[in-house]
Amino acid sequence: MKKIIIVLILAIAGVAGVQAQNEVEQAFIKGFISGMDQELVSLNEDGMRYNGTFLEGKNIICSVTVDETQFGGMPMKQAFQMVGVDEVSFGQMMREEMFSQKLDADERSGLQMLKGYGYKIYFRMIGSVSGETMNCRIEYEALLQ
Numbered sequence: 264m265k266k267i268i269i270v271l272i273l274a275i276a277g278v279a280g281v282q283a284q285n286e287v288e289q290a291f292i293k294g295f296i297s298g299m300d301q302e303l304v305s306l307n308e309d310g311m312r313y314n315g316t317f318l319e320g321k322n323i324i325c326s327v328t329v330d331e332t333q334f335g336g337m338p339m340k341q342a343f344q345m346v347g348v349d350e351v352s353f354g355q356m357m358r359e360e361m362f363s364q365k366l367d368a369d370e371r372s373g374l375q376m377l378k379g380y381g382y383k384i385y386f387r388m389i390g391s392v393s394g395e396t397m398n399c400r401i402e403y404e405a406l407l408q
């Protein structure tokens with residue numbers, strides 16, 4: 264009987280530990296998203312409108328609407344293809360833009376935590392007329408090497 268009680272106590276302690284870890288992770292991600300919101304609001308110019316940052320599972324999505332009227336009636340993807348830009352290359356450009364400054368110790372630590380929790384960052388562009396989407400992965404992990 265004692266062994267059963269000890270096993271139950273350990274199981275409850277394990278569940279409580281996991282729950283506490285999840286709360287720490289959720290608080291960290293909430294703060295990270297808040298920081299992204301503050302940084303990306305500056306995109307509200309030059310034919311872009313920042314819609315906000317949100318979660319889809321373990322994907323952090325930075326959503327932006329692109330004003331396709333500036334492409335002369337051409338859908339966003341087609342206009343980008345004409346200048347040689349696809350989801351991968353745009354993701355690389357956004358990574359360079361978002362992380363153009365040298366990372367300090369706190370920023371590096373935050374990205375390490377993000378990586379450790381298994382989160383990915385995507386910059387999602389939505390065409391204002393066509394509704395086309397481009398999901399451009401920002402491979403921040405490369406900055407940690």
